Amino acid sequence: MVEGKIVQVIGSTLDAEYPKGQLPEIYDALKVDVVGVDGQKAVLTCEVQQHLGDNRVRAISLGSTDGLVRGMPIHNTGAPVSVPVGEATLGRVFNLLGEPIDKKGPIAQTGRLPIHRQAPEFKDLEPKTQIFETGIKVVDLLAPYVKGGKTGLFGGAGVGKTVNMMELINNIAKAHSGLSV
Incomplete structure (x- = not known):
């Protein structure tokens, strides 16, 4: 995973800078380790929405940005956000990241697909x-x-x-x- 650093946080958007030639693609998921207000460690996922130039990208946070500061390391996963698909997902409730939130335990993996896909012809x-x-x-x-x-x-x-x-x-x-x- 390519590591960049956060250069700006405004509300639920953030700008990140990456090494030259290693800029994340649009819709790539970025991960950053953050400590919340309550002291809990968590991994925040962001999604690249725009290339700004000067090796910078603008990303939308898919969670709370509390605890993010300039200079924090942020990692490019190299893939878009994906969710589980298949029979095992029928009747289950998920959050945006495809994590089950219905307290029925983990899901039997049958495959994952990105949330941004081409529409069928x-x-x-x-x-x-x-x-x-x-x-x-x-x-x-x-x-x-x-x-x-x-x-x-x-x-x-x-x-x-x-x-x-x-x-x-x-x-x-x-x-x-x-x-x-």
């Missing part, structure tokens, strides 16, 4: 003309949703957009055993 998408059953009889009858499509709700204030969405979320959660789909 349009020709690779599978068109479906299946009706998506919402569980709301009026919607299913008068304005059915297509599976895999995008649907928008438009209306004035107080006409029930939020109630409609909450009912939709509730019905989907019940139909799929509480799993997000």
